Amino acid sequence: MTDDDVLAEFRDAGALLDGHFILSSGRRSAVYLQKMFIFQDPVRTERLCKALAAKIEAAFGTVDYVVSPAVGGIVPGYETARHLKAKAIFVEREDGQFKLRRSFSIPKGARVVMVEDIVTTGLSSRECLASIAGEPGTILGAACLVDRSAGRADLGVQLVSLMKLDVPDYAPDALPPELAAIPAVKPGSRGLSA
Numbered sequence: 001m002t003d004d005d006v007l008a009e010f011r012d013a014g015a016l017l018d019g020h021f022i023l024s025s026g027r028r029s030a031v032y033l034q035k036m037f038i039f040q041d042p043v044r045t046e047r048l049c050k051a052l053a054a055k056i057e058a059a060f061g062t063v064d065y066v067v068s069p070a071v072g073g074i075v076p077g078y079e080t081a082r083h084l085k086a087k088a089i090f091v092e093r094e095d096g097q098f099k100l101r102r103s104f105s106i107p108k109g110a111r112v113v114m115v116e117d118i119v120t121t122g123l124s125s126r127e128c129l130a131s132i133a134g135e136p137g138t139i140l141g142a143a144c145l146v147d148r149s150a151g152r153a154d155l156g157v158q159l160v161s162l163m164k165l166d167v168p169d170y171a172p173d174a175l176p177p178e179l180a181a182i183p184a185v186k187p188g189s190r191g192l193s194a
C-alpha cells in the first residue's frame with residue numbers, strides 16, 4: 001500500500017477530520033486522524049493491518065507477541081497480530097501509567113513488536129515500551145499505521161510505519177490565529193478518569 005492508498009482509506013472512512021484538536025501530547029493540530037472510524041470497519045481494518053504485518057515481518061522477521069497501548073492500539077494490535085500469527089496483548093493506564101494488567105505477561109525468549117495506531121510525538125509509544133522493558137521477552141521494534149512525525153519521532157527502537165504524514169502541530173500558547181478562533185476538542189483517552 002502506498003501513502004496515498006492509506007490516506008484514501010482514512011478519507012473514505014470519514015476519519016480525516018478538520019478542526020481544532022488537543023492531541024495526546026497536549027499539542028494542538030488542525031488535523032485529526034479519527035482511527036476509530038477505520039476500526040469500526042473490520043474489512044478496512046484488515047486491509048491496513050495486513051499490509052502493516054507484511055512490513056513488520058520484512059523488518060523484524062517472525063514475531064511472537066504484539067503489545068499495544070490502550071485504547072487506540074488495541075484493535076490494530078489484535079488485527080496485525082492475527083496476520084503475524086502472534087499473540088496480541090495490551091497495556092492500559094493505571095493511575096496514569098501504562099501497565100500490563102489482566103495477568104498478561106511476555107515469556108522469556110518471545111519476540112515482541114509494539115504496535116500503535118498513530119505516532120505523533122512518540123510519547124505514548126515510549127511509555128508503552130518502557131512499561132514492558134522489565135518483561136523477559138526481546139523487543140524487536142515498533143510499528144504504527146500512521147507516523148505523523150514523518151519519521152522524526154525517536155522511540156529508541158526502529159519504527160516501521162504504513163504511512164508517514166507531515167502535518168504541523170503547535171504548542172497551546174503558540175496557536176496560529178485561525179486555530180485559536182475554533183473551540184478545541186480532545187478526542188483521545190489520555191487523562192480521562194474512571
Ligand SMILES: O=P(O)(O)OC[C@H]1O[C@H](OP(=O)(O)OP(=O)(O)O)[C@H](O)[C@@H]1O
Pocket residue numbers: 023024025069070071072073116117118119120121122123124125187188189190
Ligand atoms: O505519539 P503521541 O504524541 O503520544 O500521540 C499518539 C497517541 O495519541 C493517541 O492516543 P491517546 O492518548 O489520544 O488515546 P487513545 O489511544 O485512547 O486514542 C494515539 O492512539 C497514540 O497512542
Ligand SMILES: O=C(O)c1cc(=O)[nH]c(=O)[nH]1
Pocket residue numbers: 022023024025031032033034035072118119120121148188
Ligand atoms: O497525537 C494524537 O493524539 C493523535 C493524532 C491523530 O491524528 N489521531 C489520534 O488518534 N491521535
Ligand SMILES: [Mg+2]
Pocket residue numbers: 069070071072073124
Ligand atoms: Mg493511543
